[in-house]
Amino acid sequence: MQDSIRFCAILPDYAILEFYEVQLFFMKSTLSLDEILKDEIYCQIVKQLTDNGNQASESRGWELMWLASGCFAPSAVLLKEVNLFLRSRKHQLAADCFARLQRILKNGQRKHPPHQVEVEAIQHMTTQIYHKVYFPDDTSEAFEVDSSTRAKDFCRNIADRLKLQSSEGFSLFVKILDKVISVPEGDFFFDFVRHLTEWIKKTKQREDPPKYTYQIFFMRKLWTNAVPGKDRMADIIFHYHQELPKLIRGYHKCSIDEAVQLAACIYRVRFGDNTAQFENIQLKDFLPSDLVDKLPYAEWKKRITTTHGQSRNLSSEDAKIKFLKIVYQWATFGSAFFEVKQTSDPSFPEQLLIAINKNGVNLIHPKTKDLLITYPFTSISNWSSGNTYFNMTVGDIVRGTRLLCESPL
Template sequence: MGDHPSKRAAGRIANELTDQIFEPPLRTELLRDEIFCQIIKQLTDNRNRLSEERGWELMWLVTGCFAPSTNLLKEVMHFLGSRRNQIAHDCVQRLQKTLRNGTRKYPPHQVEVEAIQHKTTQILHKVYFPDDSDEAFEVESSTRAKDFCLNIANKLGLKSHEGFSLFVKISDKVISVPEGDFFFDFVRHLIDWIRKARATRDGPTPQFTYQVFFMKKLWTNLIPGKDMNADLIFHYHQELPKLLRGYHKCSREEAVRLAALIYRVKFGEDKTGLVNLVKMLRELIPADLTKAQSPDDWKRGILSQYNADAGMTQDNAKIEFLKVIYLWPTFGSAFFEVKQTTDSSYPEILLIAINKNGVNLIHPQTKDILATHPFTKISNWSSGNTYFHMTIGNLLRGSKLLCETSLGYKMDDLLTSYISLMLTNMNKPPGGRR
C-alpha cells in the first residue's frame, strides 16, 4: 500500500507482492480472516489517498480469491456496504461469487493485478479460433473453464458446447484447460510449472506469454451440417490439416473430390488461381498421395471436379468436405506418431488415432487400422515427458502398449476426457483414474 518504504519497486512484476500476501492464506484457512482484518484496519481512517487506493485494490483482489469465515463474513459485508465507492460495491459482488464458486488455488494472476492497478474491474481476454478469427471475452476471477466455454459457445451461436475446450498455448506446449478449473488458476499454475522447468540456474527468471484457443476436443455426437457455425469455424479448419498431413486412408478419387472443395473454400468461383494449381498441390492433396500420380493428372481431376461443383458456396464446400471424411473411421481423431517396442507384429513407428471409437493403432505407410481398442477395454494408462503407457483388458492378464513420445500428456488427457464423458453419458459419476 506504499506505507512502508520499498527498495525494489523498479523492475518488479505486478504480482510479486500479491503472491507474498495471498499464498499463505490460500494454504492455511486460518490466515484468511487475518488478511481481511488487516486490509479493513488499514482502510479505516486512512488519510493517505494513494495508500487507500492500493488498499482497495488489495480488497478487490482478495474478494476474488477467498471468503472470510462465517464468523467474520457479516462484519466484512457491513464494512464493504458502508463505503460509498464503486470498488467497494464490486467487492461485495465478487465476494458473493466467491462464496458461490469456491476458493481459488493460486494467488491472483498478473492480468488480474494489472487490471485493478489500471482502475479497470472488467478483464477482457482474447480467444483465438481455428478459422484464424479471434474475439475478446470478459473473464472474472471466479470464472471456471466450463463457464468460459459456455459463454463463447453462446456468443458464437453454437448449438452445444459439448466436446469443446479451452487450450492454453505457452512456449512449445498446447494444453487443455480442465473444465472445473478456475481459468486464471490454471494459467497461473501452467506458467509457474513451465518457468520452473525452464529456469536457468543463475539466469533471470524467464517471462512467458500465452495465447488462449477455443477448439473442438472430443468429437462425439457430430453430424456435418447439423451445426453450421461449428462446422464453419471449427470442424473444417481442424480437420483440414490432418488430411493434408496424410493421416487418413484416402483414395485418389476422394483426394480429388476433397482438393476441389478445398480450392473452392479458398477462392470460391474465382478461377484465376487454377492456372497455378500444380504449385498449390501441397495445400490441396494429402502429403502421402502427392506422388501417386503426375501433377498434371491431379490438376485435370481437380479441374473437372471443381467445374462439376459450379455454383456451390464456400460455406457449403466446407460442409461437403466434412461429409466426405465423416464416413472414415478416423474422422475427428487426434493423431500421434509414436515409437513402440512391445508388439513385434506392429511397425516400430506407429500412428495412434484417439477418437470416439477408442484408441486406434494405424500403420504409418498403408494407413490401415491394425487394431481399435474401445474405451471400455482400456483398464489403465499413464504418461510422462517421454512416454505413454496403456493396458488393454485385465490389469493382470491384459496386454500392454508402451510408447515413446513427447506428447504423452496430450494422449493421457484425451483418454481421460473421452472416458469421463462416456461415464457421464451413462449417467454414472465419472470415476477417477487408476
C-alpha cells in the first residue's frame, strides 16, 4: 500500500519517471490494490490530465490512462465520473481509453500487469497490437490482440478468418525458448504471456536476464470430434500437417500396403502429378521410420510410383484428406505420443511408447507397436509431471498400480 500511495503522490510529476518505474508499480499493485486505491489511481491520473500545462507530463498521463483502462476499472461510485471525463476529452487516446474501459467491465479485470508489448505499443502511440500466428502448414497471418482479449476469443477470431467450422478443440500455444505451452482458453492472452515470461526468468535465474521473445502457434489440441472430411479447411491446414510427423516417426502400427498408400498421398501433396521427383525420392520423408528397411529401395519406389499413378485426378488438397482417412482407421489417430523409460512395472518393457488420446492413456510396445494396455481417464486417480518425468497411479491411490516414467521430452 505504501508503494501505491507514494506513486499516487508523485503522479503529477510523472514526466520525470522512466516507464519501467510505471511497470514496477503495476507489477507490485495490480493484483493487490483494493477499490479505494484503484479509485485513487484514476483520480490522480485525471488530475494530471486536467489543466496540465506540461505537454510531456500530459502525454505520459494519457499513456498511463491507456494502460490502466486496459487492466482494471474504478469502483461503481467513480466509474460514472471517469466515463464522463473520457467522453469529454478531445485527446486522440480518450476515445480508445473509454472503449478499453468498457471492454474491461464486460470481460473482467486483468490478473497481471501490462505485458511489455502493450507498454511499447503505447510508448509509440500505437493502440492496435497485431500478433503473427503460425499454423502447422507453415503459413502465418497477423491478428489484432486487445488488452482484454481472452484466448478463447483469439481462437474464435482465427477460426473465423480461416473459415473453420468451429474453434472447438483448437488452442493457442506460446513458444518461448525451448518450451511450447498451451494457453488456457479462459485466460487473458497478455496475462498468460506476462506470467509465462516472469516464470521463465525466475527458473533461468540469470544475472542479466535477456528480453524473452515468443511465438504464437494455433493448432488442434483435442481430437475427440476430429473426423476427416468433416471440416475441409481444418484437414488441409491443420490435421494433415499435425498427423504427418507422427507417421514418419513410426508411432503408428502401419502395414506395408498402408505405408505405400500413405507415401503416395504424401508425394501427391508435395509434387502433384509431377513424377520427375521420384528420381531423387528420400524414403525417410515418406515412410514410417520403422518400415524403411523392410523392403529394398527399388521395391518401395516401384510400389509408391504405381500407387501414385492410379490417382491422377486427385488434387493436392484431396490427397491430404485421403491420407487422413487412412490414418483415422487406427486407434492411435489424434494421439499425443511420448517415448519413455519405465522401471516400476516388470510386466512392461523398459522402453515404452505412450499415446494419450480420447480413449485414455495407452501403453504401446515401441518395436511391434502392439497395444499393451489402455487406462481410461476415469481409472487414473493421480498424475504428476515435470520436465523429464511423469508419474500416474491407476485405481486406488494406496493400493493402485503406479507407473513411473522418464522422458527426454
